[in-house]
Amino acid sequence: MRVTGREERDRVLYLLFDTVEGEDRGSKMKTLSVLVLCSLAVLCLTSDASFSSQPAGDTPAQEGLFVEQEQASSVVRQKRAPKELSLSQLESLREVCELNLACEDMMDTSGIIAAYTTYYGPIPY
Secondary structure, eight states: OOOOHHHHHHHHHHHHHHSSTTOOHHHHHHHHHHHHHHHHHHHHHHHHHHHTTSOGGGSHHHHOSOOOHHHHHHHSOOOOOOOOOOHHHHHHHHHHHHTSHHHHHHHHHHOHHHHHHHHHOSOOO
């Protein structure tokens, strides 16, 4: 005879509820709830003990706010070196700049890159 998961679960619940004689179903549910909460509390307390065993120097709160320049430079991304823009990239910048009359005028005198960066910020590519 093969037992399914649902039958096994029903059997466990039946055994849990019928272990206490002379109590009504509500009282049995309270007992079960207390047992579940106690087991969760034990799990939480034992798992916190393993996390507190870290060395004190590894926590960011104890290291402080400032770090050495060599360490900070390894974390901060370096800006990419400027590269040549392709003709299609320049054309898309020109199309954006042509929508703004002041940008278009500056584009004619100072160039497309200077005009775009003045009015729209850094070039996205």
